[in-house]
Amino acid sequence: MSSTSVPADSPAPQTGLRLPAAPVLLAGPGGAVWIDQEGEVQTLTAAEAATRARQQPPLVCHARAVARRLDCDPFSAFDLLELFAFVRPASFCPPTPHGLASVLGFAKPGDAESAAILLPQAALALLRELAARGTSPSGGDRDAPGIAWTMAQAGWLWGPFVIAALGFGEGGAVLPKRNLGLRVWERLPDWEERPPRGAPGTQPVPAAESRARLAEVLAGLNSGEVEPRPQQADYAAAAAAAFAPRAVEGEPQVVLAEAGTGTGKTLGYLAPASLWAERNKAATWISTYTRNLQGQVDDELAALFPEPRERAAKVVIRKGRENYLCLLNLAEAVSQLPARPQDAVALGLMARWAARTRNGDMVGGDFPGWFTDLFGPARTLGLADRRGECIYSACQHYRKCFIERSVRAARQADIVVANHALVMIQAAMGGGDDGQLPTRYVFDEGHQLFEAADSAFAAHLCGRESRELRRWLLGAEGGRRGATRLRGLKRRLEDLIAGDTAALEALEEVLRAARVLAGEGWRQRIEEGRAEGASERFLEIAAKQVYARSSGQDQPYSLEAPAQPPIDGLPDAAEALAEDLRDLIQPLKDLRRLLLARLDEESENLDSDSRRRIEAAARGLETRALLPLAAWRDMLDALAEETPAEFCDWFAVERMEGRDIDVGLYRHWIDPGRPFAASLGQSAHGLLITSATLTDHSVGTTDTGAPEAERDDEAAAWRAAEARLGTEHMAAAVSRVSLPSPFDYAAQTRILIVHDLKRGDLNQLAAAYRELFLASGGGALGLFTAIARLRAVQKRIAPALAEAGTALYSQHVDGLDTGTLVDIFRAEEDSCLLGTDAVRDGVDVPGRSLRLIAFDRVPWPRPDIIHKARRQVFGGRAYDEQLTRLKLRQAYGRLIRRADDRGVFVLLDPLPSRLLDAFPASVTAERVGLAEAVAAVREFLAEV
16 A cells, blocks of 8 residues: 655655555445455445444545444545545535536446445546646646645645645655645735725616516526526516615615516516616625525526626625634634644645635535535634634734625625625614615515524523623633634724723723623533522523423423523522623723724824724624623513513523533514514615515415405415514515416426324334335435434434435434535435425425425424414414415425426325415325325336
8 A cells, every 4th residue: 555654854755646555435324335455346334344444544435424324433534525625626516426426527326336436536537637737837726735745744645646646756846845835815815995886876677677687688598597487577577666766764665576486586686686786886685594595596696697707796795704714713723733733634625725715605605515524613614703803904814804805895796695694683783894784685585584583683691692702702711722713802902992091991891890701611510500600690590490490301302481480599690690791881881982982083093994993893892792781681680570572581491412502591572573674674775575485375365266355365465474574564665476386386296195104103204204215216305393303214214225225315414514415415316315494495406306305294383482472473373374384385395496397295294174275276285195105106206
């Protein structure tokens, strides 16, 4: 076997383009394929394969996933994903042999043995690609040699082979011994300040011109990419009304557009959105709920702006700061390499990605979703600005910062693709990082606005939030590992307020008072009855209230209890904590006031960067500290008085896999549409809210077929929708449009409701999933309403599917983020995926890759405390049924995404007849036994 070590004081040996003399390992739930150095193919048990892998590093694809399938600890391996990430940084690849085959242009492997044989071929192709690219200054891969050398020095198994492919070593150029090559920030361009565009214009978008723009975009697409969608032009025309100028301050133009699956909503609203942006020299913000749809919108924009440079200038993806790589964090991690050489491989690949990423987005952008699984969160996602510790212009990398570049690009863009949470927080705060607010919004996935607002406007006085705020204020405490990146308030502000005695005194008082918040190790201390400080004492008694008054403590699920009446000791603990929080709030207010005063008093001397930094610091004090602290204080005061009618308060112990991870007092708006309307309703001039499932047309249904009754039913359905969307609280001109799906659901789908499974019997449930998945031959999505049932079913069905040659992927089991799992499922036509609501909503998998959906239970709302409060307000049982029908419609809507799709929807739980309206009226749901369902799936999908 070839040596993979690199001598410390000499260049790598010249080996040419050759592969490591390593065995090949491909693992599945039922065993493994092993190909030794002589090419002999063997089938091994998981235990045998694990033993051999520990003895000799094999060639694998996704080493962590292989170790999980073999049920063993991670082992050294030549991981093809690492090689791919080095050769093609910031490029998409599903982390499977099939994924590699697809992106490298190989034929799809037909079985496990051919997939194993593919792996060395893929490795050779990647090394050849690297060698062909070269490392010359004129267009070559200049940073590759130095990074590869550093990674090899740290023991990267691919190191010698990569270095040889790059042409370094004997007979070639000699690598500098000290060239780390990881200082990627030195090679990134600076962002540029551009003059502001000024206030947006007020030119409308006529419906006819919106139709014309859509036709123009569609004409530019290949004929094979365009399906006939007659409703799409009608949708584009109706959407244009949201871009009319508002007539009264505080009364936006609102369009509620429900368009069935297949209408072509994205291009439909991008047509008027782009026209308005061009004419009025301002950005339209497209807001989504899921990262998957954010990526899909970005992909659709290629039709509008096919030239890459134009698209880069006119389209910006915006997310919260915690989603982007922080160059200061990366630089500090690189500086620690002498003490932590084991981080070199992860940091080398991070540097390769950072040099080529489109925008530095680490969550749903071009950052490989499997990176975190390979190297852990600390060396990947942990390098983002995840705790709001940015020092802005005081940072040496400020001029190259991905976040600052994104903020500035958004000011000049025509289309900004954001998410509901960012949009709502910015509106509530009166502006984002630039202090400005858009005037035109499109809310795609509008049915999720309620959930997004519920999260954005909630307040949680819990151990985790208290500890995070303490970290934000105090920074590193106690010399904890990795603490060098925890920059506290003093480190962020001391140079900014140097010489200002009053501000320095306020800062010191903040740091003193902040110790009331929960510190590191708080959970263990309260479990052991040795709480420190008022926060931890309050949390300790709060946990006692939850355990005293909740049921189901022997279950792995989170526990909750009403806030009133409090147990003995809780009011006193709440009063003490509220008083200590007041002592923290006052110096924070003083510090913020003194910072803002400088903007006025020193306006003649402050440069632009200093002014922006002061504004950012003051905004951070408000959003990260003062607002949550004020909410916490109000919640504590309410324990001695009464919760305001618009809120619901409760105590909860959060659990993960049966282990307590958090405890606290929680406050949510009963109707989160109110704060949503109060913020967006005032600042926005136009809102388009769209989805395939805005309304539940069963609301208000009568027994008569008279036209007047139908109109009344339609009006009632829209009133219920507006109640959930929050638009009923806006003073707005609201127009509504509803367009049906163009798909022939009666011909393209079947709906089966299985009635003969024993509820609660996991063996029967698993057998149902197994037989249905085998009958479909893959392309199956299994949906679950509980993670515990998902895991139990996965464990039971994985061996049988593996024996049949069907790959099974699972949320909460495979260690990959949801987006990566969906990418794999989409790429592998005959694989199966198990998931929960994150997979159910907003996932687009057209074609054969999704031909069966099996849902474990009727998705009734969880009857927790907040839902019970809302149930009283929104209509009792009718509210429960409305939510359930909408979830069923969303799940069923995943099945057919194109005119030639076919699929079966199976519900493994009896469904009340009154909920059948969740499905298209043209499709008759059939109540069958499991055996009939399996036969029907096999027959219906035989030609798919």
